[in-house]
Amino acid sequence: MSQGELRPVHLQRKAYVYVRQSSTTQMLEHAESKKRQYALVERAVALGWPREAVEVVDEDQGKSGASTEGRAGFSRLVDAVAHGEVGAIFALEVSRLARSSVDWQRLLALCAVAQVVVVDESTLYDPAEGDDKLLLDLKGTMSEAELHWLGLRMVGARQSKARRGELHMRVPTGYVWTERGLELDPDEAIQRAVRLVFERFRVEPSACAVVRWMNERGLVFPTRRPASEGGEVEWKKLGVTRLTELLHNPIYAGAYAYGRRPRSKVLVRGEIHRVRAAGRAPEEWTVCKRDAHPGYIDWETFLSNQEKLRQNLVRSHEASPGAPREGRALLAGLLLCGRCGRRMRTSYGRRGQLHWYYFCPGARDQSGRSLCWMTCGEPLDVAVEELFLKTLVPDELDLSLAVEREVGAQAQELQKQWQARLEQARYEARRAERRYKAVEPENRVVARTLERQWEERLQELEEVERRYAEARRSRHVELSEQERRRIRELAKDLPSVWRASTTGTADKKAMLRLVVESIALTPVDVPRRTIRIQVQWQGGAVTQLQVPRPTEREKLRTPDAVVERIRTMAAQGLRDEDMAEQLNAEGIRTAAGARWTLLAVRWVRYHHDIVLVAPDAPRAWPLPERHPDGRYSLTGAAKRFGVTPTVVRGWIRRGLVPARREDFESRRAVYWLEIDEDTAKRLQTLVASRRAASKRTGAGRPSGVHAS
Structure with missing residues (x-):
């Protein structure tokens, strides 16, 4: 088609000039391409379009043309074509569109x-x-x-460079790139913080x-920050997401890895999206070079951490x-069925959480009609x-020494961590002071800014010192001899530690999982209803015991001791x-877990033929309308x-009238x-x-009902 074959229908509409470059780098470094694309406006004017009829679409600068996702300019252009507003589309080449x-x-x-x-x-x-369409x-x-x-x-070049371990990637906290490759961060405070996290995850x-644990201790x-952003260090609270990324990163194990989570295309609600694949096994990574640089943990610890995280992730399948x-x-x-x-x-x-049950959903998963079986949880626990508690009786001396070493090491590591933070805060305060004193006093604009920064560093130092003092007082950063003696005593008495009020249920579960791998439960109906418990210890040994399996009616039966x-x-x-x-004062509850009432006690006496020997209570005379002191x-x-x-009780609940309960x-308690x-x-x-109000509505109810 030649230039002379433009028809009036084209010139009567607008001319759209589409401008796009794929990345910000191209926009900054390939200025000539940008100039050539914007010069298409002059070509449209030369072909006969008035300058005001030429519209430039450049919203898609810095975006890839591989798809229309995120390209608002291209979507606007297509919409204008569909509505008959466009006479010509100007583009430097097809790849721009x-x-x-x-x-x-x-x-x-x-x-x-x-x-x-x-x-x-x-x-x-x-x-x-x-012919034009074919071209x-x-x-x-x-x-x-x-x-x-x-x-x-590009991918081939990146993979080739990665196989040599020379592809620079953004390194996590605790590492820096040097001429010799990845090395530990020279800041000792950062190193201690990273090592403390891995040591604590082991426990x-x-x-x-x-x-x-970290938040409780402040x-x-x-x-x-990256070197392009100044390389400053920011200290803030550790979150679960950040910690999980740190634990999943093989760099901390001294491994250089590439291609752990490749991108792939998936269908989401009928649309194609590019997502990163879930974490794959190390043997499936594109590049995995072990012992490529110093690590905070070894490779075996990294693999055990991955297994621990996987076991902690509960999924139905x-x-x-x-x-x-x-x-x-x-x-x-x-528990296993x-x-x-x-x-x-x-x-x-x-x-x-007063009562709990263990159930197996096997039959429900297969037929959708019923459970495999279930049982009450308290007797099994x-x-x-x-x-x-009866089986786990380790050597008292070895256990007490091991506990003391572990607690002492943790306290020492916490002490080092706080000392590093204090040293860093003091350095920042001294540096801000030197900068303030180095400026000329006449330069008040700069002096005021540096003085404010000095004041901020001093406040940060004071805050760190306050938190450290609080941690020493309440969190036992330093262990006294009395505390060490108490730790030795507790290490020798596991039941006391187990039953202590400070030992939570999560702590008990963690202690149990250290020695128990799994527990199999099997219901037994003959010769009597019981549950066979098979405890498989971590060493491979199996212990078997049986507990009664009461029926639903027996579960609600009052225990003989209470009767x-x-x-x-x-x-x-x-x-x-x-x-x-x-x-109730003795802390005894009914079989249903409720408090005892007069009717509950009377019901137990009726079913077990317990006769009262107490004389009948004398008939209480009605209360007087007024107390001797004038109260009502x-x-x-x-x-x-x-x-x-x-109604009067309602007034008391709402605080409309002061009232007091006393014996009379x-x-x-009247x-x-x-x-x-x-x-x-x-x-x-x-x-x-x-x-x-009652009369206006015609409800005809007694006034006392409405007054409540």
Whole structure:
């Protein structure tokens, strides 16, 4: 198509000049390409379009043409073509418009129907004509293939450089690039912080526990900015996401790795997205050079950390125990079904974590109709706990020495960490002071800024010193001889440590998993209902025991010890309400886990034929309307204001009238109300307004109901 074949329909519409470069680097370094693209405006004017009818689309600068994702300018251009607003599209070459044949063909199809021409520096093309369409198709295919070839060359060059270990990548905190390659960060405070995290993960059961431990002690973690951003170090709280990335990074194990998580295309809700693949095994990485640089941990520790993280990640389709949590179910994550071999799960009852059950979903997963089986969790936990405390009796001397060494090493590492932070904060304060004193006093503009920075460094130093003093006082950064003696004593008495109030359920689960690999539960129906427990220890030995498996009715049966306790109290002359109060005071609960009431005690006595020997309580005389000191009872206040006692109770709950509960003669904890003149007027006004509202609505209800 020649230039003379432009038709009026083209010139009556706008001319769109599409400008795009693939990256910011090209925009800065390839200025000539940018000039040539913007010069297409003059070519449009020379072809007959008024300058005001030429629109430049340059929103896609710095974006790849491999797809339309994120290219708002290209989407606007396609929309304008579809609405018949475009007469010609000017582009330096096909690759500026699209590097994808799909996007290019769609644009050409729209141009052919809407009578839009495509123009470059030298030629005009009409997509509606066969020869021009064929030529444009070839150019689009070559543009897409060119992008593929460029990618192959770039990826090949990167992989070749990575195989030699010379490809520079952004290194994590704790490392720096030097002429000799990757080396440990010269800042000792950063090195100590990184080593402390790995040492603590070796002790703690999960990454969340490490983060919680550091936050409780006020410890922060460093982040070194890239050299392009100044290389400054920022100390802030460590998060779970950041810690997980650190634990997954093989650089800390001295390995140079490339291609751990390659990008791939996936379908998400009918659209193609590029995502990074999940973490793969080291043998599947493109490059994995072990012992390539100094490491904070060895390779075996890195692999064990990956397995520990994988085991802590609970997924329905994986048989992983998960990380120890604070739920009261002690055996959660360790149980296997003796029938089908699946991992059993935990379910807490309606009363929160007061009762819990272990169940196997095997049959439900296969048929969707019912569970494989389930059982109450408390008896199993008690049995395994007794077995654990009875079996685990290590050499007391070796254990106490090992615990003392571990606690002492942790305290020493914390001490070094705080000392490094203090030293760094003092250095920053001294440097800010030197900078302030070096400036000329007459240069007040600079002096004021440096003085403010000096003041900020001094405040940071004071804050670090305050936190360090608090940590020494409350977190035992330095262990005294008395504390060391107490640690030795506790190390010799494992049951005391286990039952201590400071030992949480998560700590108990972590201790149990150190020696127990798994526990298999098998229901037994004959000769009697029991559960066979097979405990497999970490060393491979197996211990077997059996516990009763009560029915649902037996679970709600009052224990014999409680029945005997009620029988004894009844023989001592206590009444039902006194026995309920005594049982609650002793911390005894019903079989359902509720508090004892008069009716609950009476029900137990009825079923077990326990007879009261206490004489009947004398009949209580009704309370007087007024106390001798002038206060009102519930009935007295209700009678004075013409309402029911229930309404008066509502006033007490809402704080409208002051009241106090006291014993009066044979009655216990009865309400006495203090009603002065102001309170009486306020209550009378409230009752009157409620009655008036009731009359207006025609509800016909007693005024006392509304007054509540």
